[in-house]
Amino acid sequence: MSTAHILVVDDEPDIRDLVKEILEDEGYEVSIAENGASAREARRARRPDLILLDIWMPDIDGISLLKEWAEADGLPCPVIMMSGHGTVETAVEATRLGAWDFIEKPLSMAKLLLTVERALEADKLARENQGLRRHARPVTEPVGRSEVIQRLRAQAGRIASHDAPVLIAGEPGTGKEIYARYIHAQSPRRAGPFVDVGVGSIARENSALELFGSEDGDRVHYGRLEQASGGTLFLDELADMALETQAKLAGALENGSFLRVGGKEPVQVNVRIIAATHRDLEAEIAAGRFREDLYYHLNVLPIRLPPLREHPEDVPELLTYYVNYFVDQENLPYRNFTMAARNRLRNYGWPGNIRELKNLVQRLLILGGGEEIALEEVESAISHSAPARPREPVGAIPLDLPLREAREQFERAYLTQQFKECDGNVARLAEKVGMERTNLYRKLRALGIDPKRTPEDD
Known part of the structure; x- marks a missing residue:
């Protein structure tokens, strides 16, 4: 393989x-x-x-x-x-x-x-x-001894032996790339390359060229799909992919081949795809931002990663792991968390999940002094890293409505407000909310918003 x-x-x-x-x-x-x-x-x-x-x-x-x-x-x-x-x-x-x-x-x-x-x-x-420049000491397997992590490790191990696509879902910072690398390392493709693509970091107009490569006469540029041939292609934040590129990827998975940009002859696909997202792809499909056929092509072997707040018993082991990581890789001084500090962090909500924990450990090792990290230092670090509260939405939605009605009310309020901010320009609105214009027109009419009327008419 x-x-x-x-x-x-x-x-x-x-x-x-x-x-x-x-x-x-x-x-x-x-x-x-x-x-x-x-x-x-x-x-x-x-x-x-x-x-x-x-x-x-x-x-x-x-x-x-x-x-x-x-x-x-x-x-x-x-x-x-x-x-x-x-x-x-x-x-x-x-x-x-x-x-x-x-x-x-x-x-x-x-x-x-x-x-x-x-x-x-x-x-x-x-x-x-x-x-591995960004992964000087890669995690060979997900860290943690909780029941949920042990179950996920076993699930990932079973998935690794198959060659079907994998879709990893979870909040930002839950370790989706760690699981993708772990599956690759346990798979029959482990001798092949692991190519990771941050979809959101690619300009949407260049995404097809980046993934599928290009041809211009005798000049051939190999895209990420071919660079990962024989191995694994990891698509992080899949929902950020342009709709045109989604269509091309769905076709490649359906046919087992694709055309490079500017190419005339098909190229065979020999790669396993692991995709990851923190968004609800079914909601993205309903909003016209994600292709249903690509979703079903990729959602063959799904994995959902829980937020860190759902397995806080793993926090002490993660703290130890990342202290050793930064001591070994960045020559930072070793510091030990006191029991009170560990207990406080175990009961912390971790809105940024494992990524936030890693960053917190690094900051405490760099800025702190002394051999121990005490409770007071942890409290100060947590208060400074707390994210700003999001602004309250305009107009409260009753919480006793059925989900579908509540979602429609939110979508109507949201699109009406965005429409006003775009001065009634549907093209600008489509770009701002990330929807294809035809789907946006359909959505506006379904919600009773007349795209031909200016916002001031309401």
């Missing part, structure tokens, strides 16, 4: 076929190309994990092809050059352009296999280091 895919480019059929046979015997997936043109097509059709590239070919030399790829969008993977007529200057030029190594012909198969293994391992480590 996470077997490396190797592209062998050589104009000599005997060498090409021999290398293919030996690599396949070692468990690799292998594609072959006889010249530069077929190499470009093979690279377009599927992102390789490693390329073995001959230097002397009839239509274009390997150095020129290497330079073309390096200048277009950067080398997508390690490239090992092969040549029976190599010179020191050729090897130096290939290395300057980003080639991982240079092997002379006639090929020693033992050396070739060792070089391939080392190149793939080095590339994997480089990708892991890049992905």
